[in-house]
Amino acid sequence: MPDTTPAPAPVPFVDIPGQIRRLRPQLDERIRRVLDHGQFILGPEVRELEDALAAYVGGGHVVTTGSGHDAILLALMAEGIGPGDAVFVPAFTFVSTAEAVLAVGAAPIFVDVDERTFTMDPADLERRIAGVRRAGTWTPRAVMPVDIFGLPADYAGLGAVAEASGLFLLSDAAQSFGATVGNRRVGRLAPATMTSFFPAKPLGGAGDGGALFTEDSERAATYRRLRVHGLDAHGECLSVGMTGRLDTLQAAILLVKLAAFPDDLARREAAARRYDQTLARAVMVPHRPAGHSSAWALYTILSEKRDAIRAALAAERIPSRSYYEQALHLHAAFRASSEGPGSLPVTERLGRLNLSLPMHSELDAATVDRIAAIVVAAAA
Ligand SMILES: Cc1ncc(COP(=O)(O)O)c(C=O)c1O
Incomplete structure (x- = not known):
């Protein structure tokens, strides 16, 4: 008898088409309205989205941008950070974080991360600031932690070190929009936040986009000016800026996604807790310090059996990914300010052990259980 059991449906790592199907009628309506009014650059949906994002985070100013990378560049440009300056960043992150620092002519100085949260370690930050001051090559100017995989960094600890050292604190929250610390949302955890x-x-x-968040109205005005070539209200270029605007069509799409966002976040949180229940006895599951919630950009485990787990999942056609195996201090572009292999032991260890499992708002309990059972068996 041939086996007629249907093969399980392929599991997507991130199910964007599934979410689009669910929201399709609202998306179609919003897109139709933009096509009708035709204001494709800085149309009314852009300000509507900025207001809605500010309301979501509970206040402050929001300036949308063409991408997360544009948001980081604009934030650094607005502080006047440039050649001769040092910006302290983690190496356990996407390349954009340090690349933006280099793009404004400053030096990214790599700081190790905490082994449980994977975010910047305040004690190591203190050591690295002292090291840069001693060497005298660069002037410490700013600290840019990253909310890696969706978990906010230790802003209390890092903020205290930054303040004591006279450095500006910027939050690379590209992965964490929607996360919280206590009753404060990402966007209000640092003087400048980029997502x-x-x-x-x-x-x-449905394409590239990003945003800047700040409580400071002057800073927000500078972001708006730099976002359009540094032009003031009279069309005079006051300083170098860029084309850094979010498209109106993208804003319209994000307004629909933002309305569904609280429900999407709850779905991600439910999937994460369900993973935790099965996986905690077999591997290290994502740590959330007291009072911190994650936006679950990724659900990432640590295990010495990482490669066996990845192979077992692949055999069942379940995708999984290891991030930042080549951490940023090992990339050619950052050689001038990197201390090279061995200089960030926690970062390098995490690169060897981490594995991200499928995580998205469409992930159902049965699929989580199936994935978790494969991980537990392979980790045994
Ligand atoms: C930590 C981090 N910083 C910056 C970025 C850059 O964002 P974008 O791809 O929107 O330019 C990303 C995203 O990919 C990221 O994960």
């Missing part, structure tokens, strides 16, 4: 609406992010668009 990304890349399609696979927790709040993802």
Whole structure:
């Protein structure tokens, strides 16, 4: 007798088409309205989205941008950070974080991360600041932690070190929009916050997009000016800026996604807790410090059996990914300010052990259980 059991449906790592199907009628309506009014650059949906994002985070100013990377560049340019300056960043992150620092002419100085949260370690930050001051090559100017995989960094600890050292604190929250610390949302945890609406992010668009968040109205005005070539209200270029605007069509799509976002985040949180229940006895599951919630850009485990787990999942056609195996201090572009292999032991260890499992708003309990059972068996 041939085996007629249907093969399980392929499991997507991130199910963007599934979410689009669910929201399709609202998306179609919003897109139709933009095509009708035709204001494709800085149309009314852009300000509507900025207001809606500010309301979501509970206040402050929001300036949308063409991408998360543009948001980081604009934030650094607005502080006047440039040649001769040092910006402290983790190496356990996407290349954009340090690349933006280099793009404004400053030096990215790599700081190790905490082994449980994978975010910047305040004690190591202190050591690295002292090291840069001693060497005298660069002037410490800013600290840019990253909310890696969706978990906010230790802003209390890092903020205290930054303040004591006279450094500006910027938050690379590209992966964490929607996460919280206590009753404060990402966007209000640092003087300047940058996020990304890349399609696979927790709040993802249908293309590139990003946003800047700040409580300071002057800073927000500078972001708006730099976003359009440094032009003031009279059309005079006051300083170098860029084309860094979010498209109106993208804003319209994000307005629909933002309305669904609280429900999407709850779905991600439910999937994460369900993974935790089965996996905690077999591997290290994602740690959330007291009072911190994650936006679950990724659900990432650590295991010495990482490669066996990845192979077992692949045999069942379940995708999984290891991030930042080549951490940023090992990339050619950052050689001038990197201390090279061995200089960030926790970062390098995490690169060898981490594995991200499928995580998205469409993930159902049965699929989580199936994936978790394969991981537990392979980790045994
Ligand atoms: C940590 C981090 N920083 C910056 C970025 C850049 O965002 P974008 O791809 O929207 O330019 C990303 C996203 O990919 C990211 O994960």
